[in-house]
Amino acid sequence: MGILALVLLVVYFLPLTVFARHILVLTLFYAFMGTGWNLMCGYAGRLSLGHAAFVAVGAYTSLLLFSHFSLTPWIGMIAGGLVAVVVMMLIAYPSFRFGLIGPYFTLASIAVAEIVHYLLIYGRDLTGGSLGMSLPYVKETTIINSLINLQFDGKEPYYLVILGFWLVGLLVTWKMERTRYYLEAIREDQDAAAALGISVNKNLIIAACISAFMVAIGGTFYVQYFRYIDPYSIAGFTLSLNMALVAVIGGSGTLFGPTIGAFLLIPLTEILRMTLGAQIPGLHLFLYGILLVVCIIFLPKGIASLPGIIRAKKAKNDQKPENQASKGVL
């Protein structure tokens, strides 16, 4: 992890084009979002296709606080994260309490995102409705000023910010080693986990809340970077799906899965969009969808599972049993 972070820090000093920097920012953004999504949906196996709800809550909270009270987005994102946690509790508690699993949980998550979506449109006096909201531009005067307002004229500072977010996200996930094991056990068999002394609801709710908090903070970053949000882009199904996709393609329930997925998918989509998007709108997403379906069919556990599959094949060929105890998922 440290080496990877170092490499990415070195990348910062490379003379890259604006487009390349943009791709890097987006990639890290989705790596971070996927890491947040992964905590609840990958490790605990509760597939949410409505995580955009929490992104939107985070984004709108910090944006509203900034435009009405000039509150720095740094505090705004904490506030947004907390509101997202509250929203998550409203849905997570009854979901886990009533034992909503499998497709039922997924449908509930989609419904929550839809509700947030419609409420954002309905509250047009505050949120601008489906026309969306722009981030009030503050002219860059001093570095301190830019930092406080989390607004920069170039892409480079955003790169550093999202690199930091992503690192913290990975670190948080990594530090939760015990919880990760519990969540995996709960995913595999809830009753068996409970019988072994694992509190199912407590661990699920912890995972759900941290997950919501993380993607809500990502929402604030989205606002600051794109300077414009609307309900369709930030509470819509596509964003929810994208968070899930980077994690699933990379390998959900593994520490680096979402990051691997993001580094593979996002540059690919963006380059496809650049080269094909102008001539034939939709072609890049069409190819993206096909890639996804093929990946799910042939590599359902994601790219992170490849080494394991290769090792298993090798072990079968060699006929040598490995007696080494597993060192856990890392």
Place this chain on the structure above:
Amino acid sequence: MAEKILAIENICKSFGGLLATNDVSFNVNKGEILGIIGPNGAGKSTVFNLITGFYPIDSGSITYKDQRIDGLTPDKICHLGITRTFQVAKPFPGLTIADNILVACLPKAAKVSDARAKVDEVLKIVSLDKKADVLGADLTTLERKRLELGKALATNPEILLLDEVMTGLKPKEMDDMMDLIRELKKTKTIVIVEHVMRVIMNISDRIIVLDHGQKIAEGLPKEIAENNAVIEAYLGRGAKKDA
């Protein structure tokens, strides 16, 4: 005089209109092996589910070492020192055997590394140390049963509730499993639900018999084997005259 460690008093449980457990009372003494037998549908597994909190009881009380445990959730009951196995073994299929055991060690370990240090020891007890890297989904019936027992042991319980650990095993495998259970008895109290009479009569210190959710007999294995009500429950109402 044996020391009472678990007291089940007048517990009832019904599902819909069906009375699955009807006013059942019994004690478990420290260090004994208590066998629970009964025909299919007698409510044996239900009793386990009630003791370990998977279902709430409708009435009655369950007391473990002077503490009421009815109403507690399964994980809390496990923390107090009562662990059960499941009739249909429940390995975590996507985790390796070592991780299966690790997960079971974790709740009572102060640090993850402490739990990890314990894994090998547990694997050896249930003879799965050569299978540490195999996935839970890829085990044979015997290995599944062993893993199920291993996971329960990893929680370091005082009372171990074993639900049909012999089902599906070959006679030789059963003998191994019986040896293992006898070994465990040295440090633990064991309650065992079992279909295989040879096993239960052999290893139990005491036996209680359930039929239609009620306790119909309690005693030493020898007494149970000669008990008319038990024979009747197993062989049907007409059997009494011939017996």
Place this chain on the structure above:
Amino acid sequence: MLLQIIASGLLLGGIYALVSVGLNLIFGVIKIVNLAHGDFLMMAMYGTFFLYTVQGINPYVSTLIIFPAFVLIGVLIFRLIIKPLLGKAETEVNTIIATAGLGFVLQNLALMLWKSDFRAIETNLTGKSYEFAGIMLSAGRTWAFVVCVAVAVLLYYILMKTKVGTHVRAVSQDTEAATLMGINVNKIYTLTFAFGIALVGLAGVILTPTFYVYPTVGLYFNTMAFIIVVLGGLGSFTGALIGGLIIGLIESFAGVMASAELAQVFSLLIFLIILFVRPQGIMGKSARV
């Protein structure tokens, strides 16, 4: 006024029910969530649109083309995408993601081929209404409602009275037992999936004269169809009908009383509550999965 709202609500509900019947069938029997459901609807609507504008084929007649075509598409999609995922670890999650990806593919295919324009056709029913005891009924929607009732009756007959229907019900209740009884589960799955897709194709045909067609029209109907399926109960066709009617009524009333967005929020909240307290739906009898 009140009667008018109820009547429009019922007609809308009938259409929703028709849209959700195919989803219900697939969800109830194969136990998979087809997130591309609405996008198949969209494809059928485009099909109808072009059959009318290019070939001059009346929308109601194009059923004869769309329905069999969608049976074939259904078989193909099942063989290529769904079947490889069945019976493996995490089937539920993977089929959800695969069908979401499929939906993505279909939406963008439509965008590539036909741009994001809103399209509508005018038939001799467009704009017409029937007046019945002072209540105005949109002609297109009335016919859609009639078709919906006919489909429901036919489906009920097939499921309850024919041998294939019995097999489908057996598979839906217990796959293993059905296999033991010599039922070819794979065949039933293929049949169910193909038929479910064809039914949503039919719904697309019926909708085209009264709704706009655009690449993401499926998303709107998708949510609605899921709400109705869960509301009415999995595998319960009466439930789907009742669920459709309830949602139609809610939308109709809330549309008049409050705003369109609040109507949606209200439907979704009811959906969540039903999911929590009664996941088997109002009419469903199967236990929690």
